[in-house]
Amino acid sequence: MADGKPLVHLRGIRKRFGSNEVLKGVDLDVHAGEVLCLIGASGSGKSTLLRCINHLETPDAGRVVVDGDLVGYAERDGKLHELPERQIRAQRARIGMVFQHFHLFPHLTALENVREAPMRVHKHSKQTATATARDLLDRVGLAEKAGAYPKHLSGGQQQRVAIARGLAMRPQLMLFDEPTSALDPELVGEVLDVMRDLAVQGMTMIVVTHEMGFAREVASQVAFMADGQIVERGAPADVLANPAHERTRSFLSKVL
Amino acid sequence: MAVDIQAVREADHAIVVVPRRRPWRWIGWAITAVVVVSIAVSFLTNPNYRWDVVGGYLFDQRILDGLVTTLKLTVVSMAIAAALGLLLATMRLSRSTLLRGVAGAYVWLFRGTPILVQLILWYNLAILVPSISIGIPFGPTLWSAATNDLITPWTAAILGLALNEAAYLGEIIRSGIIAVDKGQTEAANALGLSRFDAFRRIVLPQALRVIVPPASNEAIGLLKYSSVVSVIALPELLYSGQLIYGRTYETIPVLLVVCIWYLVVVTVLTVLESRLERRLGVGFRATTDGGKRWSRWLTGNR
Numbered sequence: 156m157a158d159g160k161p162l163v164h165l166r167g168i169r170k171r172f173g174s175n176e177v178l179k180g181v182d183l184d185v186h187a188g189e190v191l192c193l194i195g196a197s198g199s200g201k202s203t204l205l206r207c208i209n210h211l212e213t214p215d216a217g218r219v220v221v222d223g224d225l226v227g228y229a230e231r232d233g234k235l236h237e238l239p240e241r242q243i244r245a246q247r248a249r250i251g252m253v254f255q256h257f258h259l260f261p262h263l264t265a266l267e268n269v270r271e272a273p274m275r276v277h278k279h280s281k282q283t284a285t286a287t288a289r290d291l292l293d294r295v296g297l298a299e300k301a302g303a304y305p306k307h308l309s310g311g312q313q314q315r316v317a318i319a320r321g322l323a324m325r326p327q328l329m330l331f332d333e334p335t336s337a338l339d340p341e342l343v344g345e346v347l348d349v350m351r352d353l354a355v356q357g358m359t360m361i362v363v364t365h366e367m368g369f370a371r372e373v374a375s376q377v378a379f380m381a382d383g384q385i386v387e388r389g390a391p392a393d394v395l396a397n398p399a400h401e402r403t404r405s406f407l408s409k410v411l
Numbered sequence: 412m413a414v415d416i417q418a419v420r421e422a423d424h425a426i427v428v429v430p431r432r433r434p435w436r437w438i439g440w441a442i443t444a445v446v447v448v449s450i451a452v453s454f455l456t457n458p459n460y461r462w463d464v465v466g467g468y469l470f471d472q473r474i475l476d477g478l479v480t481t482l483k484l485t486v487v488s489m490a491i492a493a494a495l496g497l498l499l500a501t502m503r504l505s506r507s508t509l510l511r512g513v514a515g516a517y518v519w520l521f522r523g524t525p526i527l528v529q530l531i532l533w534y535n536l537a538i539l540v541p542s543i544s545i546g547i548p549f550g551p552t553l554w555s556a557a558t559n560d561l562i563t564p565w566t567a568a569i570l571g572l573a574l575n576e577a578a579y580l581g582e583i584i585r586s587g588i589i590a591v592d593k594g595q596t597e598a599a600n601a602l603g604l605s606r607f608d609a610f611r612r613i614v615l616p617q618a619l620r621v622i623v624p625p626a627s628n629e630a631i632g633l634l635k636y637s638s639v640v641s642v643i644a645l646p647e648l649l650y651s652g653q654l655i656y657g658r659t660y661e662t663i664p665v666l667l668v669v670c671i672w673y674l675v676v677v678t679v680l681t682v683l684e685s686r687l688e689r690r691l692g693v694g695f696r697a698t699t700d701g702g703k704r705w706s707r708w709l710t711g712n713r
Contacts, residue, residue, distance in 0.1 A: 209601055240606065248603030258598035262616045262694045271612065272602035304694035324602060 160223065162187040162328060162359050163208065168217035170203055177203045179383035180217070185376070187327075190360045192370035192391070195380035196406060201363040204380070205330050208361065209250040210243055221250065222327055248276050251321030255333040257313045259305040265292060265316045266301040269323045276324070284323075291319035295349050311342030315349055322353075329353065331362040367411055371395050379403045464664035468655065469671065477651025478672050484637045484647060488572035489630050495573070496580030501610075503585050514581070521578035527639055530571035534643040536562050568640040576633055580626060587622035588614060620691045627684040631677055648672060 161184035170178040177200045185191045193201045206212040208219055210227040218235075219226040226246050228235035238246075260268050269291055270284035279287070292298050295315040297308075305313050314334055321329055331350065335343040347369050354360060354373050364370060370377050371391045378388040379400070387400045395411075398404045454460060468474055502514035521529070532539075537558040544555035591614050599609035641650035649669055656665040 211597060211601060244600075244603045244605060247601060250601075252598075252601040254594065254598065254601075256594060258592075258594040260595065260598070260613055262691075264694075272604060275605070275608045275612065276603045306694060306696075320602070 159186070161185055162189075162222055163361065164218075164220040165204075165208070166218045166220075168204065168207055168219065169215045170200075170207060170212060171215055177383050178207070178214070181380075181383070181385055183378065183385060183388075185328075185359060185361060187359050188357045189375040190354045190362065190373055191376045191378060192374040193361065193363045193378050193380060194365070194367070194370060194406070199380040200383040201380050202332050205332050205361060205363050208328075208330060209247050209252055211252075213237075221246070244276070248272070248324050249327050251324060251326035251329040253314070253317050253321055253329065253331045253334050255336050257305070257310075257317045257337075259313055259317055259320070261305050264302050264304055265297060265308065265319075268305070268316055269320045272320070273323050288319070288323060291322050292316070294322075294352075295319045296345070309342060310338045311345045314338065314346045318346075318349055318353075327359065329358055329360045331360065331364070333363050333365070335364070335366060365410065367395060367407075379406065381406070459663070460667065461661065461664040464661050465667050465671075468661075468665055468668045471655070471668075473646075473651050473655060474648070474668055474672070477646055477648040478676075480646065480651075481634065481637055481648040482676070484568055484572060484640065484645075485630065485634045487569055488576055488637070489633060491569070491573035492576035492580050493626075495577035496584050499577060499581030500584035500588060503581070504588060518578045518581060521575050526571060526575045526636070527642060529575055530567060530639060530643055533570045534562060534564065534567040536567075564640070564643045564645040567643055568637075568645050572633065572637060572640070576629065579629055583625045583629065584618070584622055587618035587620075590621045591617045616691070620688075620695065623684065623687055623691060627680065631680055634676060634680070635673060 163183070163185040165181055165183040168178050168181040169176070181200070181204055183191075183204075193204065195201050203212055207214045208221065208226065210219070213227060218228075224246060225235075227238055227243055229238055230236075259265075260271070263271065266285065266288050269288035270279075270281075273279045273284045273287060274281065289298065289301060292301050295318055297312060297315055297319070300308060300312060300316075305316070308316065318329075318334075334350070335346050338346065343366070347366060350360070350362070350369070351373050362369075362374075374391045376388060377391045377394040378385050379394060379398070379402075380386065381402050387394055387398060387403045393399075394403065395407065398407060499514045499517060502510040503518075505511055540558055542555055542557050543561060544552045546552035546554070595613050595617065596609055599613045604613070637647055638649035640647060641653070646654060652665045652669040656662045659665075
C-alpha cells in the first residue's frame with residue numbers, strides 16, 4: 156500500500172493551547188483508499204490532530220499536505236503564510252468531517268442538511284443537489300427520513316445523516332471524530348456498518364475511535380497516540396494483538 | 412423463580428384510576444368571574460367614562476393621523492434599528508479590536524444617555540453643526556446643506572428613535588448569536604460554506620428563535636415610547652390626544668380612545684409575533700408541523 160505519494164502527509168505538527176502542548180511534532184502518512192484508526196486515551200491529542208487536517212485548528216508548526224496541497228498556508232521564502240479564507244474553504248470542501256455530537260443543522264430537514272453545502276459551495280442546482288442528497292440518504296439507509304428534522308431522529312440516524320452530509324461534497328478524504336462516542340450502545344452498530352461500507356468502497360478515512368472491534372476489522376493501519384505523539388503504528392493485527400510499546404499494552408489492557 | 416407476568420397484569424387491569432379532586436381550581440374560576448363581571452358592569456354603567464365622547468373621537472381625523480404617525484415612526488425606526496443592530500452585533504463579535512471597540516462605544520453612549528436628550532440634541536443639531544457637507548476630508552466639498560433644512564421634526568424623531576433602539580437591538584441580536592452552539596459554525600466551516608452563508612443560512616435562523624421574543628418586546632415598547640417625540644412637536648397618537656383634551660377638557664375619554672388604539676396595534680403585533688415564533692421553532696419542537704414561508708424568505712431557504 157505504501158507505494159506512490161500519500162494522500163495525507165503530516166510532518167512535525169505541533170499545537171499548544173496556552174501552556175499545554177497537545178501535539179508534540181506528529182508525522183503521519185495515509186495513502187488513498189486506506190483507513191487509519193487513531194486510538195489513545197482522551198487528552199492524547201487525537202481529535203486535535205484530526206482537526207488540524209482540515210484546518211479547524213491551526214497548527215503552530217509543521218505541514219499538513221492533502222493531495223499535494225499544503226492546507227491553510229502558502230510556503231514562501233521559508234515561511235508559512237496563512238491563506239485567504241476563500242482558499243482554505245476550497246480545501247475544506249474536499250475533506251468531509253463527522254463530529255462526535257453530529258452538529259446537524261436543527262432547523263433543516265435531513266434532506267436539507269445534506270444538500271445545503273453542494274448548493275452553496277458547488278453551486279449545484281436545487282434539483283441536482285436534491286437528487287444527490289436522496290441517493291446519499293438511501294445509501295446510509297435513511298431514504299424514508301428525508302423530510303424529518305434532526306430532533307425527530309435517533310442518535311444513530313442523526314450520525315448517518317451527518318455522514319451523508321459529508322459525502323455530499325464528494326470528498327477525497329473523510330475525517331471521523333469519535334463518531335460513535337455519543338451514541339447509545341445499541342445504535343453504535345448501524346453507524347459502524349455505514350462506515351464499513353464506505354471503507355469497502357475505497358474511501359480514504361481517518362477515524363478517531365474507541366471501537367477496537369471496528370479498528371481490528373476495518374482499519375488498514377492503527378496509530379496509537381499518547382502525550383501528543385504517535386507512539387506506535389502499524390497493521391491492526393500487530394498494534395492491537397501484539398503491541399511493541401509498553402504504553403500501548405497498558406492502554407489496550409484497559410479498553411479490550 | 413419466574414413470576415407469571417400475565418396473571419399479575421390481569422389483576423392490575425381491574426384497577427380504575429380516579430383523578431385527584433381540585434376544588435381550588437373551581438374557586439379560582441368563580442373569583443375571577445366575579446371580578447371580571449364587576450369591572451365590565453362599572454365600565455358600562457359608570458357615566459364618568461363618557462363612552463359617547465369616546466365613540467365620537469375613536470375615528471376622529473386627528474386621532475387617526477396621530478395613529479398613522481405613530482405607526483410610521485415605529486416601523487421605520489425599528490427597521491433601521493434592526494439593520495444597524497445586526498451590524499453592531501456582528502461588530503461586537505468580530506475578531507477586530509477596532510470594530511469591537513467602536514460598537515462597544517456606540518452601545519455605551521446611546522444606552523447611557525436619555526432618549527429625550529438625544530431627541531432634543533438631534534432636533535437642535537443646527538446649534539452645534541450649522542451645515543453638513545460631504546466631501547474629501549481636508550479636500551474639496553462635493554455636497555453641502557444647511558442643517559436646519561435637513562433636520563425636520565420627522566428626521567430628528569427617526570434619527571433619535573432608531574439610533575437609540577439600535578443599541579438595545581444590537582445587544583439582543585448579539586445574545587441570540589452567542590446562544591447558537593459553536594458546533595454549528597464548525598460544521599458549516601468544515602463543509603466549506605462561506606462565512607456569509609454560514610451566518611445567514613445556519614446561525615441566523617437559529618439565533619432568531621432567541622432574538623424574536625425580546626425584539627418584539629422592544630417593538631411594543633418603541634410603539635408606546637415613540638410618544639416622547641412630542642417634545643419636538645411631532646403629533647403622534649398620544650400627543651394628538653393631548654392636543655384635543657387640552658382644549659376640550661375631556662381628558663379621560665380622549666385618553667381611553669388613545670389606549671384603545673394602542674391596544675389594537677399591540678394585539679396585532681402579538682399575533683404576528685406568535686406566528687413568527689411558531690415558524691422559527693420548526694425542527695425544535697416535538698411535533699412536526701411545518702409552514703414557514705416567511706422565515707424561508709428571510710433566510711433564503713427556498
